[in-house]
Amino acid sequence: MNTVLSVVALDYPPEKLAVYLSDDGGSPVSLYAIKEACLFARSWVPFCRKYGIKTRCPEAYFSSFCDDERLLLLSDNSRAEEENIRSMYELFKKNVETAKCVGIEGSVMQDRPPLIEVIHDNRENGLNNNDETKIPLVVYMSRKKRSNYPHHFKAGALNTLLRVSGIIRNGPYVLVLDCDMYCNDPTSARQAMCFHLDPHMSRSLAFVQNPQIFYNVSKNDIYDSQSRSAYKRMWQGMDGLRGPTLTGTGYYLKGEALYGSPNQEDAFLHEAERSFGLSSKFITSLNGTSNQDTNGKEYHQMQFWKSLKTWPVAPMKTTQNGAKRQIGYSYDCLLESTFTGYLLHCKGWKSVYLYPKRLCFLGCATTNMKEAMVQRMKWSSGLFQFGFSRFSPLAYGMPKMSILQSMCYGFFTFSTLLSVAFLIYGIGPQLCLLSSIPLYPKVRFLTHGSWPLRLYMHPPPVSIYTTSSPLGRIIQDVVERAKNVGDEVDHRITIRMPRRVDNLLRHCKSKFQVDKQGHRSRKARRVQERQIQLPRGRNVHDPLVNISRAKHGICLVGGVIRTMRERMFGEMFGQVFICYWGLLLSYPILEGIIRKQR
Ligand SMILES: O=c1ccn([C@@H]2O[C@H](COP(=O)(O)OP(=O)(O)O[C@H]3O[C@H](CO)[C@@H](O)[C@H](O)[C@H]3O)[C@@H](O)[C@H]2O)c(=O)[nH]1
Numbered sequence: 001m002n003t004v005l006s007v008v009a010l011d012y013p014p015e016k017l018a019v020y021l022s023d024d025g026g027s028p029v030s031l032y033a034i035k036e037a038c039l040f041a042r043s044w045v046p047f048c049r050k051y052g053i054k055t056r057c058p059e060a061y062f063s064s065f066c067d068d069e070r071l072l073l074l075s076d077n078s079r080a081e082e083e084n085i086r087s088m089y090e091l092f093k094k095n096v097e098t099a100k101c102v103g104i105e106g107s108v109m110q111d112r113p114p115l116i117e118v119i120h121d122n123r124e125n126g127l128n129n130n131d132e133t134k135i136p137l138v139v140y141m142s143r144k145k146r147s148n149y150p151h152h153f154k155a156g157a158l159n160t161l162l163r164v165s166g167i168i169r170n171g172p173y174v175l176v177l178d179c180d181m182y183c184n185d186p187t188s189a190r191q192a193m194c195f196h197l198d199p200h201m202s203r204s205l206a207f208v209q210n211p212q213i214f215y216n217v218s219k220n221d222i223y224d225s226q227s228r229s230a231y232k233r234m235w236q237g238m239d240g241l242r243g244p245t246l247t248g249t250g251y252y253l254k255g256e257a258l259y260g261s262p263n264q265e266d267a268f269l270h271e272a273e274r275s276f277g278l279s280s281k282f283i284t285s286l287n288g289t290s291n292q293d294t295n296g297k298e299y300h301q302m303q304f305w306k307s308l309k310t311w312p313v314a315p316m317k318t319t320q321n322g323a324k325r326q327i328g329y330s331y332d333c334l335l336e337s338t339f340t341g342y343l344l345h346c347k348g349w350k351s352v353y354l355y356p357k358r359l360c361f362l363g364c365a366t367t368n369m370k371e372a373m374v375q376r377m378k379w380s381s382g383l384f385q386f387g388f389s390r391f392s393p394l395a396y397g398m399p400k401m402s403i404l405q406s407m408c409y410g411f412f413t414f415s416t417l418l419s420v421a422f423l424i425y426g427i428g429p430q431l432c433l434l435s436s437i438p439l440y441p442k443v444r445f446l447t448h449g450s451w452p453l454r455l456y457m458h459p460p461p462v463s464i465y466t467t468s469s470p471l472g473r474i475i476q477d478v479v480e481r482a483k484n485v486g487d488e489v490d491h492r493i494t495i496r497m498p499r500r501v502d503n504l505l506r507h508c509k510s511k512f513q514v515d516k517q518g519h520r521s522r523k524a525r526r527v528q529e530r531q532i533q534l535p536r537g538r539n540v541h542d543p544l545v546n547i548s549r550a551k552h553g554i555c556l557v558g559g560v561i562r563t564m565r566e567r568m569f570g571e572m573f574g575q576v577f578i579c580y581w582g583l584l585l586s587y588p589i590l591e592g593i594i595r596k597q598r
């Protein structure tokens with residue numbers, strides 16, 4: 001509910017804002033929680049507006065992370081008010097946590113009817129409310145589910161949301177936010193609108209993407225949650241082409257982009273019924289005329305869902321030559337966001353990367369190795385499937401976008417194949433060391449692989465030099481990048497490679513797995529994050545990781561003894577180094593395995 005509260009409090013005219021919660025679990029507790037959250041929001045939002053509070057996610061605001069903000073903003077007089085709000089928040093949390101005790105059903109039914117409920121209607125008391133106390137429209141939605149019927153996971157939920165929101169308020173721009181993220185800057189919508197309303201780019205701009213950054217990443221970031229290579233480099237680079245790809249959360253999308261092509265003068269509305277099906281309400285909303293008063297009762301009725309004609313299969317549009325074309329979020333790939341973003345780029349839409357100093361959105365990263373692996377596996381298998389589908393960037397994408405852009409997409413989708421190279425790289429040099437077969441030129445440093453980059457060490461004088469002189473800073477930057485490459489190589493060998501094997505072992509078929517949702521306790525997460533947390537019980541990765549470590553160790557010891565005996569220091573230097581670093585860098589995983597075995 002913190003996600004909802006943080007967007008309800010966005011610094012944007014409340015009458016132009018509508019917040020929809022899609023509860024794909026269909027849990028009565030969520031419905032109860034959002035009602036309670038709305039009650040709390042009536043005090044929380046005016047409080048935030050009054051004191052210009054930046055962190056409008058209450059859990060974050062009342063945590064120790066925001067001590068400075070609280071001290072800066074609040075004078076002694078307002079302390080009492082803040083205490084009052086805090087106790088209201090605690091009460092809200094307690095009510096939700098104990099909801100099951102007061103008879104609210106906690107279990108989730110597999111087969112269930114759709115439900116939509118307007119939780120807060122900002123028009124019910126007329127439009128003359130005091131702006132300070134007004135909050136936007138809040139709607140709860142849970143779509144129909146049948147256990148024997150595909151629901152298409154998040155893409156299905158998003159398409160239903162698009163239809164529902166199209167009929168209720170029909171906002172032209174949509175912010176998609178996962179339930180494990182929150183809005184960290186109330187001006188985020190205004191920032192995005194600067195791009196969307198810019199006359200130079202608005203006609204072809206489909207979405208403004210924010211990076212997906214997590215608040216609970218420790219200094220070591222052992223699970224690589226920051227995805228630095230993506231958010232700090234690749235997305236910036238793609239911004240110079242047609243823009244970064246869609247990352248699934250924290251983006252402001254122009255709804256129209258999903259239905260038509262850029263620079264099209266509403267042409268997609270001709271013969272709209274043929275194109276979008278028989279929902280007259282939805283057609284009206286596409287014409288931009290639907291802006292109904294929300295009458296809470298109306299949405300309880302099945303009639304509403306009937307009029308909506310929710311898409312059971314991929315939403316289709318019939319083009320002028322009679323061919324069917326998919327619209328909305330695509331169901332062709334489990335990574336619905338990246339894939340839909342790619343299709344938008346293929347149609348000629350552009351995107352923008354927004355990476356402000358104060359991040360607009362913050363999320364909760366995975367907290368143990370199993371979760372991290374499951375998530376990465378979902379991404380890699382989704383991308384792999386996409387790369388080899390008929391929509392492959394190298395076949396379908398190449399004629400529709402620039403070579404550079406299709407190469408970027410090609411890199412995402414085929415980088416899974418690099419694991420084969422890394423597998424060879426992680427076995428070959430070590431075994432050759434053991435058998436005294438030199439692979440690298442005699443200590444010729446900058447010629448092969450990433451191992452020389454890892455030579456970088458950080459003694460104090462080097463640190464002082466690198467931080468105090470401009471040249472030093474450049475060197476430091478280069479070295480940081482080199483280290484990142486090194487980390488990436490190591491990450492591939494130690495984490496991605498076993499994951500691929502695991503993926504293959506698990507019936508060679510991709511499966512969508514949802515991670516544990518919600519915001520985790522920051523403190524608990526920080527403590528955990530210092531050490532790798534391996535899941536309990538036997539895991540298919542353990543033997544692989546153990547074999548890999550044992551091989552590194554044996555090859556290192558055996559290889560060094562042999563090198564010394566045969567006096568081949570120069571020839572074997574590179575291979576000895578690889579073994580040494582391999583062992584050293586995988587220490588956290590070894591530690592995790594040992595701790596788990598104990
Ligand atoms: O059947 C489903 C499955 C998921 N979700 C929602 O989708 C979001 C993302 O799901 P999550 O399990 O958190 O996936 P992650 O791997 O953490 O998500 C990353 O990867 C997804 C693509 O698989 C992107 O869409 C996300 O934005 C990105 O954060 C969450 O809000 C879920 O509630 C649904 O609504 N219905």
Ligand SMILES: [Mn+2]
Binds near residue numbers: 178180515
């Ligand atoms: Mn998530």
